Amino acid sequence: MNLLLRSVQIIDKASPWNGQIKDIRVEDNRIAEIGENLSAAGMDVVEGNNCCISPGWLDMRVASRDPGFEHKEDLDSVRQAAMQGGFTEIVLLPNSQPVVDSKDTLNYVRQRRRQSPVCVHVAAAVTKHAAGTDFTEMIDLHTAGAVAFTDGDNPIQHADIFLKTLLYLRPMNALLINRPEDKQLTLFGQMNEGLTSTLLGLKGMPPLAEEMMLTRDLNLLKYILEQTTEPATLPLLHISLVSTARSVELIREAKKQGLPVSCEVAAHQLVYHDEALLTFDTNLKVNPPFRKVADIQALRDGLVDGTIDCVVSDHCPHDEESKNLEFDHAEFGITGLETVFALLTMHSGLSVESIVEKLTSEPRRILRLPALSIAEGQTANFTFFDPAKEWTYTKSASKAINSPFLGKTLKGHVSGVLNQGHIRWFGQPS
Incomplete structure (x- = not known):
């Protein structure tokens, strides 16, 4: 690829060109030169018209459903949806059928698709079938390319399994991702426990179910660190899908104590609170559930002060038959x-x-992936966007349409992506 990006605004705190409008010349998938009025001789030219460019975005929590549930989403359609969202790299959960608990399944999911700018990483299961009982061959899976370990949609309930997983992974400098939820407390739950759930007659999912398990996880992490004098420089435990104010505070306290922990929030958790479910819209049925207004503010505060390290999509596609149901039967x-x-x-x-x-350097740091920056000599892995542009979300590139935002006018538009020698535009920069 020989490409000249003309007049793009660089957004990258690690770049010496941050905030500046420059030309970028790309040769052989690397940034060859950054400057002004660069020569276009022998180059394909894209007029950026001052659109923003950053290192390619990475989503740490995506469900692809492939293999096993390809009617909901497959590896090609999830890449298409990722591109439309500005992601050049995604981490897939292991909850397929079969579960990603062997090297064969891992290699199938990791296979590179030609002509795609989206790189797929895979988080392998901690336990066989993600059932929470017998361990997978984590060393073999790590060697085969698993970027992290998690049972994904199935939080680890057994304290001994959780503790031993941390002990196994630490010598490998590998990451455990866990979503804190006491499944006994949320059994048959449909939404956040509170006044709204009572009014709707729906079984509630108390914030305590998240906070109790988070307390357990942090205490067990602290326990194993007390057994060694070797400092941990990177997060050993990543808390997935934080949703309550108390959870944010617990993680803030843990970080002050120096625990090697990181966490994330799903973007949609910043938008809705539990009263939105008064409409019984099954597209608003998520886990963890939408909480209270005070929880949303705590999540926002946690993002601003750095307690919450990164943001994920928690992309969870379903077919019509799984969502167009009575609320308590919907997925x-x-x-x-x-x-x-x-x-x-x-x-x-x-x-x-x-x-x-929150979409680039932080998830890469947590996952131990090489840092990216827009600087000469660096890999050409870009996302193009316009934070001020309004657009209407009328059609999804995913096979699934279970989004409460379809038909809504949104602000902040992705213009395109470039990675692995391939570029895709979703309307030229304007």
Whole structure:
């Protein structure tokens, strides 16, 4: 690829060109030169018209459903949705059929698709079938390319399993991702426990179910660190889908104590609170559920002060038959890849620079992936976007349409992506 990007605004705190409008010349998938009025001889030219460019975005929590549930989403359609959302890299959960608990399944999911700018990483299961009982061959899976370990949609309930997983992974400098939820406390739950759930006659899912398990996880992490004098420089435990104010405070306290922990929030958790479910819209049925207004504010504060390290889509595609049902029979989850940036622009309270950081350098640091920056000699892995542009989300590139944002006008538009020698535009920069 020989490409000249003309007049693009660089958004990257790690770049010496941050905030400046420059030309970027790309040769052989690397940034060859950054400057002004660069020669276009022998180059394909794209007029950026001052659109923003950053290192390619990475989503740490995506469900692809492939293999096993390809009618909901497959590896090609999830890449299409990721591109539309501005993501050049995604981490897939292991909850397929079969579960990603062997090297064969891992290699199938990791296979590179030609002509795609989206790189797929895979988080392998901690336990066989993600059932929470017998361990997988984590060393073999790590060697085969698993970027992290998690039972994904199934939080680890057994304290001994959780503790031993941390002990196994630490010598490998590998990451455990866990969503804190006491499944006994949320059994048959449909939404956040509170006044609204009582009014609707729906079984509630108390914040305590998240906070108790988070307390357990942090205490067990602290326990194993007390057994060694070797400092941990990177997060050993990543808390997935934080949703309550108390959870944010617990993680803030843990970080002050020096525990190697990181966490994330789903973009949609910044938008809705539990009263939105008064409409019984099954597209708003998610897990963890939408909480209270005070919880949303705590999540936003956690993003601003750095307690919450990164933001994910929690892309959870379902077919019509799984969502177009009575509320208590519908599946949990929304499709989120295509709306993350807009929701952050509209609801996070973060600057554009900080939004980019939550989607680029922070998830890469947590996952032990090489750092990216827009500088000469670096790999050409870009996302193009316009934070001020309004657009209407009328159609999804995903196979699924279980999104409460379809038909809505949003602010913050992705213009295109470039990675692995391939570029895709969703309307030329304007």
